[in-house]
Amino acid sequence: MRAVTKTNHFIRYLVLMILSIGAQAGYAQNHTLTIQVADSAQIPVSNATLKINKQEKVADSSGNIVIQLPSGIHRITISAVGHYANSFTISLYRDTTIQVLLRSRESLLTNVVVTASANVHRNQMSTQSLNIAQIKKLPVVFGEIDPLKTITLLPGIKSGGEASAGIYVRGGGPDQNLVLLDGIPVYNPNHLLGFFSVFNGEAVKNIEVIKGGIPAEYGGRLSSVIAVDTRDGNKDTLKGSGGIGLISSRVSLEGPIVKGKSSFILSARRTYIDQVAKLFARDTIGDNGYYFYDVNFKADYQLNKNNALYLTFYHGKDDFNFVDDDEDGPERRFNAVWGNTILGLSWKQQLNKKLKQELALVRNDFNLDTKVSFGINGFVFSSGLTDYQLKNDWTYTASSWMKWKWGLLYTLHEFRPGAGSSNAGVQEFKTSITDQYAREAAAYVSTDLNITPQLNIIAGLRYSYFNQVGPTERVLYGPDGSPTGETERYGKGQSIARYHYPEPRFSALYRLPGKASIKVSYTRTIQYLHLATTSAATFPSDLWVPSGSLIEPAKAQQVAAGFFKDLGNGAYEMSAEAYYKTMSNQLEFKPGARLLLNQNIEGEMIFGSGKAYGLELFFQKKTGRLTGWIGYTLSRTERTFPAMNDGKPFPYRYDRTHDVSVVANYKLSSKWDASGVFVYGTGNALTMPTGRFVYNLGYNEYEKKPVFTSLNQYDKINDYRMPAYHRVDLSFTYTPKPNSTKRFKSSWIFSLYNIYNRQNPYFIYMDVQEDEQTIQGKKVFLFPILPGVTWNFKF
């Protein structure tokens, strides 16, 4: 095998000057040089060190270094752990701000974004990243920054619509995404109705989505990996930042715990939607209200140059209260409180120049408490799940052409499907659905081989294992859903159902002349947990249920091929990817299935298969005053269930034939930036009635007229298409003093959502008025043109 030199493999240095650095006239005086240090993924490098003559200065958490220097020409070196150093010369004759990019020494597998050459030379295909700086520039509804919403502007990643919680990647369901917060799975990544995700923009560093060719270190979900990384705190000085928006505010504080060695960052956010709503409609809002808060905390401790500890904590809580006491019927009250609590501790160790490892211990908790009353009827209900996870990952860089990764994962799942009791004397019971326990484990190994300077292969194997265990009691049910009277009892640790599967992963990159490459990948994924939901909105009543004796794990296979090319010396990038994915053991619930307090929830499920294929085109402009991208997806996603649609394939609800997104950022001046977004998508597929009939007929002797109930007749599943979804959003960012060297800095974001006031239907329905003998179709839309303003600050 040919030896391959490092210089042939990597572009060592990448320096991008954002602003002009030279003025010809100069004076013998000091000027302020501000350097923004970021890695190739545009992610700020917080530990970078600047060296000039004999001076040294360390970047803050945002990667900024501010230094006073006399007029003249200076030789500067910037270095950071894990990155190649970068040396350059600068002519300084006035206050200047420049951006310096450091190339990561890490494998090309981590944190590479849609930036120069990355997609062309990186083996990992079907991957796209956005850093928080990019995300913050884009217009969003109510001005609320949301990384999870923004990634749906990338091809192949679709949202279910406005206020829809789900993210649908290449035809997969919303529960098929492995959403990770600093490597820790998040079960419910959204606050109510999906208006906001649980990821606070103040705490997030970047977000990456892997749609295909999923590396062997990831598993447990079929369709994608959505990895959100949070920022590290500043190790030198106490700093703060925050934002005040129309419906929420956030604040972040960071600083050293032990100067130079240890830091923390604490970010918190709370909405005041309920208070804003009352301002607009106090009479109609009444006691109804909703708010959420969340807190992110991260701390790190550098034990020595080779060992570091990291602590990640997240806690979020939603509180929703609804009261309907109008005269139409009995008073209805609904109160739900739910949230995630995540705690992770990891130890990163560099054993030698070639070997490193990371050991992580995680506790992950989701809880829901609901109180419902309808007249005198009512009950309280609680459910949740807790995970305990141990993870160990190793990386061995054997040589410049060979790298190995291997690792182990063990998770203990505790499912609490539900416990309820009546509180109004209706049907008096106190009961709990039997808790369930499961063990999930996986081991993986993968190798990254540069076979020739042109050909790179990553081959991996993940072997996963799932075991539902006791203690539990299982009531046995007949085919008609009635209990047989028999109960199966399992002792603690006794096996109920066991599954294990190999999950091969393979990807290959072939570099072509002219900064182009082709890539192919194959991925097999297994998912052992299923989300039990019947609604389009991920509501907290949704339950995660484990594979068991009746529910088999879901499986998927995906092949993808793509062509990638850089143009204009890296200023432009384009890619075209095609994929074909099959999915088996897909789970749906019978229409009207009862999910809460149902011991026989498995009896409410039906199983089928799925198929998805498509073509994704992506073109990005990365430099200049105008940057942005255009993404287009042509796709088809369908499901086949023997018990639905006469066993014939039908479109998935979120099957989207055409999906277009155009994102543009334009630097108007040093103070003003403008951004615009255009999205277009084929409408969702729906099942609409094809006829009507009456049932439960009777005759009212007093009123001398028949009484009956009018019901709908349905035929094919998802045979109706909603109108196409499209809108344009704009935002303007105003930074009053962009070159200010003062500690306190602020900026304003003014946004306009849906500027041409498109009435994209949130849902449609038939308004049937039997008394007036009329039937009228209706559409309800959420967001007309909406202005937003957010004031961001940092100090």
Add this chain to the structure above:
Amino acid sequence: MRTVKCKIGWAALVSLIAFVACERDFDIKIRNNEPQLVVEAYINNLMPTFNYVILSKSKNYYEPGFQNTPVGGAKVYITEGELSADNKYRWDETSTRELREISLLQVRNSPASGVYFDPRLVTDSANALRGKPGKHYLLEIEAEGKKYTATTALLIPVPVDSLSTGNYFVDEDDNHDTMTKARITVYFKDPDTIGNTQLYYWRHGGIRNNFGWGGLGANWYTPGTDELVNGQHIKITHSYGFVIGDTVEYFMANVERKVYNFWDSFNKARDNGGPFATPVSLLNTINGENVTGCFSGFSLSTRNIIVK
């Protein structure tokens, strides 16, 4: 002219977004389906006039009118039988009754077309069709050249131990006149065998003389299964408000699981709306081509109470 109005919530979830959600008329073009035969058939052990079969047809969605489209001139038979130990039905052909479209003297204004009764209700009411607990029943229909069949079982009735009234509240009518009303609580012992399911009906006051199960009061919201309360003494309070002094005739129908499942689907289908609902189709217990409906065996126990 299109109407525009702000929408303040369909349900609890939508209340959250109410202050920005708006509603417009929207032309929903839908495909019409082939008309379907709809069968509503009952057999019970207490009320022969409530043993009947209604045949009707579905119509195109936008077709005017909401009344049922009766299917007349059909042949309808009900036969009694047993289920043997080998799980096979043995029908007693001598018990077969033909049901016909007749107007009943007992039920004024009873619809004639599409509603099939036992003719003995007119000629020999003492021997009119009446279900026997423990027996099984076969329904046979010949309508518009096609044949349909269904079976149902009449279980052993679960006795109503007692009724009580209470949980008073002040109700307001359309004229804003207020009245104190009471709710009824039913007490019964769930049989020790798991899998019992019940439906609850009543008639009183203004609906005392109503015809048909659809004309009675019913509680569709209370779960009627014993999966979580098997063998226990059950106490269920219904939400409906009864006028003080009224006499209430209360029926509890013990039903087999497939009948319960059907009426459960009916409850979900009738209440099937909102942005997040999955369309619910009515289940079907009738065998045949392009048909929906249920043959419901109601094993009734009853009690009366004066609302205090």
